[in-house]
Amino acid sequence: MTVTNAPTARAAGRGPRKAPPGPPRTRTVKLLRQLMGDRLALMQEAADEYGDEVRLAVGPKTLYFFNHPDYAKYVLTDNSENYHKGIGLHQAKRALGDGLLTSEGDQWRKQRRVIQPVFQAKRIARQADVVADEAATMVARLRTKAGTGPVNITGEMTSLTLGVLGRTLLDEDLGGHGGIGHAFEAVQDQAMFEMLSLGAVPTWLPLPRQLRFRKARAHLEEVVRELTVARERRPTVDGEDVLSRLIESVREERDPRVGEQRMRDELITLLLAGHETTASTLSWAFHLVGGDPEVRERLHEEAVRVLGDRLPVYEDLNQLTYTSMVVEESIRLYPPVWMLSRIAQGPDEIGGYRIPSGADVVICPYTMHRHPEFWDAPEKFDPERFRPDRPTDRPRYAYIPFGAGPRFCVGNNLGMMEAAFVLAMVMRELRLEPVPDRPVVPEAMLSLRVRGGLHMNVERA
Known part of the structure; x- marks a missing residue:
């Protein structure tokens, strides 16, 4: 062909x-x-x-x-x-193991069938209250840090997205499992090292990175075991969360050890990819908005007008038009899935x-996303590109922040809702200002993140 x-x-x-x-x-x-x-x-x-x-x-x-x-x-x-x-x-x-991100063929199709229903639009809509609740807790935490000096916004977004994933996908509170964020950081660093070295470095070598990885992987596997045992003892009402569906799917494995490993790989991959991409998206959005007072003011005005002083609900997404435009432009410039091999x-x-x-x-x-044939002033941050009534003859595949085709990101709807809610709720109450003389540098890992985390000053709006 x-x-x-x-x-x-x-x-x-x-x-x-x-x-x-x-x-x-x-x-x-x-x-x-x-x-x-x-x-x-x-x-x-x-x-x-x-x-x-x-x-x-x-x-x-x-x-x-x-x-x-x-x-x-x-x-x-x-x-x-x-x-x-x-x-x-x-x-x-x-x-990473053999989860949805790395598997192929029949195994990948089987895994996708197990996972896909959890991300259906109707189920995601029912999770809007959870996303809003987690975001409200994060905003309250940021309020207490207003005026105290630079805050690691990426760290705040990581805690938020892990909390959202735990409650929406697993029906569990991950807050009681300390160190998950740091463990995922070590796993991602090792995965990138494996990719760049093409697996040429033996895993048994006691390199500091590999020692950190082995410790992190063991911690994450222990968390998965604890979650699985707890779920077996306390089934959910509908059984439609990821954890319940995976437990049920691995019962078909003849070797219980194979099933247990498959479930661990899948959960670790989903949690890593799911929280990392959304945390990175939000970090880049706050960085870009922090450098554009006009965009920040428009976001604040829309959040106050649409939300008032209440938490957002799913139906608000249709009214948070400018907020969604800002998210879309942020992931144009800094797509969470930066390369597809x-x-x-x-x-x-x-x-x-x-x-x-x-x-x-x-x-x-x-x-x-920066191709001059398809984007005017491609390096410029301009949310107006995504105004719903703005005509465009741009090809569909000129914009693929979540990939495309059969392997299109399964969690994109949850991620976009989470990003819009969080951006609106933060901009309604707070101003995030750049830290002078602190460069913001992109780092192309499994997702496109801010090297060393994004640090900003928090002020009341």
């Missing part, structure tokens, strides 16, 4: 070219340095210099980087069966270029 409507599709009668253009082998050391350090600069510079089809020879790997909506649609949706999870994620299984299962052709079997193919939402 070939992309025929792509911008550089081959002319009739000509065979596919061997490989896209890209940096010469003499730049391999620089590329490796960027891969280990500034991965966003690596992808953006490649797109700026070579266009929408790029070959990146990075050490022992050659990446086929495609940066156009047509290519994204083809790889992620039209021919998704030929493109399985790619570079690094196979190695990351050593840290795939491995070609068989030979293919994209944009007139031959893709060999086993090739590493990369789609990068971060660069796609």
